[in-house]
Amino acid sequence: MRIELSFTPHQADEAALRDKTVVAIDVLRASTTIITALHHGAREIIPVTTVESAVKLSAKLASDIVLLGGERGGKMIQGFSLGNSPAEYVPEKVKGKSIVFSSTNGSQVMADSRYAREMVVCGFVNMTQVVNFLRERSRDFILACAGTNGAFSLEDSVCAGMVIQHLLKDDSLGVSLSDGALAAQTLYRSHGKNILKLLQSTEHGRHLIEIGFEDDLKLCASVDSIPVLPQLDGNVIRLKRDAEKKDLSPAIATS
């Protein structure tokens, strides 16, 4: 099992992710928010890269089932119903909804995965789900970190390193690491002992504290607190269970 890694979306664009198994990581906060929203009953997340696309797309969909979510500069976008704080995505707001979602960093990686073989969303909160999925698949994959505004972010890399560290425990997988994956493993071993403390110390974490989202860091740091696996299904992200049900249904219908 060969593990590759990109630290920023520039490093692995749409073409580079084509036909691959992609693990999309944006710890602060898109991954955590999407995982939370789907766990709380959102029907699906539709990742788009620009605010304009988000508005246009939502206008085409029935307004009673669609919400606009996302951020720019960490703050909710004017005219949107939801920001990028996992705490906002409560069942009362999101249950049964399709959420058109545009964040600065995470949405880019998720949209770039449109030609991937498969893509799952990873944060600290669903670590074991991601690791189990990769162990079951037992095939090469790429960890695609969102980074922050085009730059490297330590929290995404440490999260990627935690995935790698778990898989390395299983000798039967025959894991081999690219330079980037080896670096992420090293970063996890050095900076991954206290995830909350890590998030409070990184550039993006400090920015979120400054603009009033310190409580989000606790949510994003809670390893294995939300045991679900969001997965790309066509152009939308759904829970793995739902996505697989849908995949299976035509086969069942024709049998």
Added chain:
Amino acid sequence: MRIELSFTPHQADEAALRDKTVVAIDVLRASTTIITALHHGAREIIPVTTVESAVKLSAKLASDIVLLGGERGGKMIQGFSLGNSPAEYVPEKVKGKSIVFSSTNGSQVMADSRYAREMVVCGFVNMTQVVNFLRERSRDFILACAGTNGAFSLEDSVCAGMVIQHLLKDDSLGVSLSDGALAAQTLYRSHGKNILKLLQSTEHGRHLIEIGFEDDLKLCASVDSIPVLPQLDGNVIRLKRDAEKKDLSPAIATS
């Protein structure tokens, strides 16, 4: 002193490097080759990004003073006089010559620095020269790693981390690190104990061994073996001493 870092040229393009102090790092092998060439008496290095530009530019210059150097896939380019092995750049070949130089990774970073405030070329071989320069300047800078074919490379990051580790010893500099710079420092501390062993283990190092350049790794791993500092001077790279002489001469002439 704020230290930023980019792991690949995609992360910090021409616009991002504008007006900055840039430390360009391509350990295997452009940095080491350029440092060697200038130490062995080459007049200047002219970094260009494409083979076409290299050929066109050299055709415009007097053929007796110009050489074409560089590589694609690690190997010498057809029609060029020199590849990208530091061992080729001996005094008998390069003394007094202008070398139009195009390598896959390093040339990109160096060409992207054209609007930088200043740019120096860094490898393990001239570590102390680079650190002393940055300590004297005592201003913010960016470590611009070349990476390998657009991807992260461990050897460039560890080299950047060594620069950071040296500067952190000096409390008076008030060093603060971006996430990327902190990661590089961590990588240096974990992987920087034996540089030759490191180069033999990285993706690009193993590729060079495969295509017959194992001896180059020893040259590239020799910390402080070549005490010179190549610096961008207009569009060419010269030794710092020569570059400064040239800067000074008009002032002297008019005084």
